[in-house]
Amino acid sequence: MAGAMALLTVILLIALLMATALGSVAVSWRAALGGDATARAVLFDIRLPRALLAALIGAALAAAGVTFQTLLRNPLADPFILGVSGGAACGAAISTALGWARIPGLVPIVAFGGAIAATAAVFVLAQRREYTDPTRLLLSGLVLNALFSAVILIAFALAPESDLTAAVRWMMGTLFGATWGDVALLAVFVAVAMIVLMTIANDVRMFAFGADDAKSRGVDVERVQRIGFAVSSIVTGAAVAVSGIIGFVGLLVPHLIRLIWRRDFRVLLPLSALGGAALLVLADAASRVALPSSELPVGAFTAILGVPFFLSLLRRSR
Amino acid sequence: MNGIWKFIVHRSSFIVVFALACAKAPQPPPVVQRVVSLAPNVTEIIAAAGCRGKIVGTDDFSDYPEAVKALPKVGGVEPDVEKIAALRPDLVVASASNMHPNLQRALAAVHLPLLVLQTDRVAAIAPAIERVGRALRCPSAGFAVSTMTSTLERERRTRARAPRVLFVVWTDPLYVAGRETFAGDLITLTGARNAAEAKGWPQYPLEAFAAHPPDLLLYPDRSVRSRAVDLLLHRARAKATAVAVDEDIFTRPGPRVTEAAAELNRILDLWERSH
Amino acid sequence: MLEVRGVSFAYDGTEAVRACTASFAATRLVAITGPNGSGKSTLLKLIARVLTPRTGEIVFEGRALSEWQAKEYARRVGYLPQDPDPAFPMRAIDVVVSGRAPFLGRFQWESAADYEEAERALALCDAAAFADRYLDEMSGGERKRVFLARVLAGHPKLILLDEPLTALDLSHVQQFSALLRDIVDRTGMTVLYATHDLNFAAAYCDRMLVMREGSLALDAPPSEVMRPEVVRELFGFEARSVEGWLVPRV
Numbered sequence: 001m002a003g004a005m006a007l008l009t010v011i012l013l014i015a016l017l018m019a020t021a022l023g024s025v026a027v028s029w030r031a032a033l034g035g036d037a038t039a040r041a042v043l044f045d046i047r048l049p050r051a052l053l054a055a056l057i058g059a060a061l062a063a064a065g066v067t068f069q070t071l072l073r074n075p076l077a078d079p080f081i082l083g084v085s086g087g088a089a090c091g092a093a094i095s096t097a098l099g100w101a102r103i104p105g106l107v108p109i110v111a112f113g114g115a116i117a118a119t120a121a122v123f124v125l126a127q128r129r130e131y132t133d134p135t136r137l138l139l140s141g142l143v144l145n146a147l148f149s150a151v152i153l154i155a156f157a158l159a160p161e162s163d164l165t166a167a168v169r170w171m172m173g174t175l176f177g178a179t180w181g182d183v184a185l186l187a188v189f190v191a192v193a194m195i196v197l198m199t200i201a202n203d204v205r206m207f208a209f210g211a212d213d214a215k216s217r218g219v220d221v222e223r224v225q226r227i228g229f230a231v232s233s234i235v236t237g238a239a240v241a242v243s244g245i246i247g248f249v250g251l252l253v254p255h256l257i258r259l260i261w262r263r264d265f266r267v268l269l270p271l272s273a274l275g276g277a278a279l280l281v282l283a284d285a286a287s288r289v290a291l292p293s294s295e296l297p298v299g300a301f302t303a304i305l306g307v308p309f310f311l312s313l314l315r316r317s318r
Numbered sequence: 319m320n321g322i323w324k325f326i327v328h329r330s331s332f333i334v335v336f337a338l339a340c341a342k343a344p345q346p347p348p349v350v351q352r353v354v355s356l357a358p359n360v361t362e363i364i365a366a367a368g369c370r371g372k373i374v375g376t377d378d379f380s381d382y383p384e385a386v387k388a389l390p391k392v393g394g395v396e397p398d399v400e401k402i403a404a405l406r407p408d409l410v411v412a413s414a415s416n417m418h419p420n421l422q423r424a425l426a427a428v429h430l431p432l433l434v435l436q437t438d439r440v441a442a443i444a445p446a447i448e449r450v451g452r453a454l455r456c457p458s459a460g461f462a463v464s465t466m467t468s469t470l471e472r473e474r475r476t477r478a479r480a481p482r483v484l485f486v487v488w489t490d491p492l493y494v495a496g497r498e499t500f501a502g503d504l505i506t507l508t509g510a511r512n513a514a515e516a517k518g519w520p521q522y523p524l525e526a527f528a529a530h531p532p533d534l535l536l537y538p539d540r541s542v543r544s545r546a547v548d549l550l551l552h553r554a555r556a557k558a559t560a561v562a563v564d565e566d567i568f569t570r571p572g573p574r575v576t577e578a579a580a581e582l583n584r585i586l587d588l589w590e591r592s593h
Numbered sequence: 594m595l596e597v598r599g600v601s602f603a604y605d606g607t608e609a610v611r612a613c614t615a616s617f618a619a620t621r622l623v624a625i626t627g628p629n630g631s632g633k634s635t636l637l638k639l640i641a642r643v644l645t646p647r648t649g650e651i652v653f654e655g656r657a658l659s660e661w662q663a664k665e666y667a668r669r670v671g672y673l674p675q676d677p678d679p680a681f682p683m684r685a686i687d688v689v690v691s692g693r694a695p696f697l698g699r700f701q702w703e704s705a706a707d708y709e710e711a712e713r714a715l716a717l718c719d720a721a722a723f724a725d726r727y728l729d730e731m732s733g734g735e736r737k738r739v740f741l742a743r744v745l746a747g748h749p750k751l752i753l754l755d756e757p758l759t760a761l762d763l764s765h766v767q768q769f770s771a772l773l774r775d776i777v778d779r780t781g782m783t784v785l786y787a788t789h790d791l792n793f794a795a796a797y798c799d800r801m802l803v804m805r806e807g808s809l810a811l812d813a814p815p816s817e818v819m820r821p822e823v824v825r826e827l828f829g830f831e832a833r834s835v836e837g838w839l840v841p842r843v
Contacts, residue, residue: 025529075681205691213672213674215643219663295491
């Protein structure tokens with residue numbers, strides 16, 4: 001396990017290095033350190049925070065993904081499954097329709113609020129007297145996401161046209177304009193989430209055998225579920241509020257890690273976080289340099305980079 | 319049913335369907351008295367051609383000339399076809415740039431002819447006015463075109479130190495007017511340089527903005543707030559002169575392009591004087 | 594060792610177990626039989642602390658279940674649910690060693706000693722040969738043995754198995770039943786298992802419990818249960834005894 005962590009950390013560092021070296025403007029580290037103000041601005045105020053933010057978001061999404069997959073015993077679970085993405089997108093769409101997108105910083109706050117409200121609603125819907133039914137949880141999340149999609153379509157139809165393109169781009173995921181403030185904020189969320197998840201990791205991995213089995217082995221099933229879902233949804237909500245909805249990372253990075261290392265949740269959690277971070281850093285860099293002096297949605301590149309790798313692993317495995 | 323009847327019915331239904339498919343789009347009457355406009359710039363074009371009196375209804379956003387504000391409104395991107403039909407127009411005029419793809423069919427279903435104008439570039443405005451003039455038999459179309467063209471030519475400039483201009487339509491992410499757009503044409507016409515090299519409406523990289531900030535940053539005054547622009551400049555650690563421009567004349571390709579060009583020249587002259 | 598006193602439970606209003614009372618000593622192999630829906634699984638879940646009884650109490654080693662700390666209890670009582678299946682591919686040894694979880698602290702990893710216990714448990718269940726194989730490469734019988742080993746990995750005093758023999762072919766049923774008997778005799782633990790198969794249960798068990806519609810209809814040694822009149826009344830089919838085995842009367 002230590003070897004795997006070291007390997008992924010090295011990959012992440014290389015990815016960060018590449019991401020800061022690539023861009024539409026040619027700058028050198030030497031110039032930046034030497035006092036060239038432009039080079040400094042580009043490297044330290046634009047590229048570096050963006051690369052770090054990508055790493056944090058990738059880590060958040062992958063960690064949330066592997067947690068949901070283990071707690072729900074469902075390999076198709078992704079971090080948005082409990083209504084997080086629908087709620088966030090709904091908040092963003094409604095605020096765009098109201099013209100709030102013109103006020104800097106307002107949409108992410110509303111999006112985050114939407115994400116949390118949606119997750120809370122899903123949870124309340126799935127409560128039975130004795131326990132939280134995972135099937136009902138999944139179904140409620142599905143149904144609410146469908147409802148949110150409808151609201152989003154209506155909101156976009158009513159939104160002022162000039163604001164629409166930006167809103168649509170948000171729904172595809174964008175790391176444009178990442179600041180050190182964003183990095184600091186998300187770093188706090190991700191650090192807290194990772195610490196909490198590592199603390200309950202020993203219990204979470206027991207869910208792989210079923211909630212009843214875990215309970216019989218002394219796991220406080222309700223508590224672990226609640227904490228696991230809450231923390232994962234909150235960190236996902238924070239990631240989505242900052243960058244919009246970036247797909248693929250949360251669903252498939254855990255599978256990628258599992259295909260290579262085949263261990264249980266305690267190992268998969270940190271490895272998935274590192275893997276997700278590296279993937280998103282590379283995808284974001286690719287989205288910036290694919291077309292000259294233009295940027296493409298990062299969500300497209302997470303798939304373009306990840307899918308072939310995943311397929312090749314799948315073919316090589318049993 | 320008898321075999322021969324079956325054959326006849328089958329064949330004739332086929333012919334009927336074929337005929338319907340070949341049916342032509344509804345044609346306007348020889349003299350058009352009542353017109354509905356589906357875009358603000360189309361309204362201005364019709365008014366400039368001299369046919370403002372024939373307009374009986376407009377889209378929700380038309381507001382120039384002043385008199386059209388009182389006219390009945392029929393909707394936005396997806397106009398209410400029933401409302402249009404209730405106005406009994408002889409012709410409906412739309413702009414190709416923001417027309418709904420099903421509009422032609424929807425109007426044909428209620429036998430309303432549709433005229434679609436290409437108005438995405440500066441050079442497309444004059445032909446649009448002429449087309450409208452012909453379709454509506456407007457008295458002053460020719461005059462409007464010649465006045466507009468000569469005024470526009472007077473506003474054409476070449477500048478020794480052409481400032482780099484970026485026309486920003488959204489700040490987060492940064493979307494700009496590139497080459498081969500209406501705003502891009504205005505920039506070229508007035509002798510400035512468009513800092514955006516791509517065509518259309520690309521998303522502009524923040525670091526390019528930071529490394530080579532434009533001399534002038536223009537933005538439409540309704541859709542973009544000055545606070546957002548300040549934030550953008552702060553994020554990029556860039557210095558640029560940011561000027562808000564009248565959204566109505568800078569984003570509506572129509573006869574007021576002359577005002578836009580004049581305004582832009584004024585801004586550019588001011589900039590040149592202070593640099 | 595284990596006492597069930599007047600325990601009842603209902604799922605969302607439907608009664609599953611009604612006022613059950615029974616007591617179990619150490620070194621016993623006890624089969625719980627009864628038609629589907631009679632409350633066998635529920636009773637096992639109540640003893641395993643997966644469910645909490647609505648009335649009555651369960652006392653284990655002199656202490657009520659509510660007084661036991663969860664992990665402490667899990668170390669002494671093992672539970673194997675119906676159709677166990679880890680959601681992701683795992684090796685047999687990893688499945689079994691996860692049975693040591695109640696012994697680990699919050700941040701502890703399994704030690705070499707834990708792996709040794711796991712291997713010992715696999716050997717006990719005659720499954721040592723496929724310790725390194727993945728579960729999806731095994732047959733149903735082999736998989737059941739791995740899961741049994743998982744339950745045994747912690748040296749529990751009491752194990753609860755929910756229909757471990759269902760869907761096994763007959764030779765495996767016989768093997769498994771013999772294995773359970775062997776484990777009880779060798780280690781002194783008590784095994785409570787739910788089953789549909791009366792004959793194999795009777796052949797190996799010390800006692801049989803028959804449940805019907807949530808109540809404990811009969812709690813007796815096999816010889817008293819395996820009678821045609823009992824079977825007719827409690828299970829609803831006609832049988833006759835042939836050399837101690839109950840055979841359907843055709």
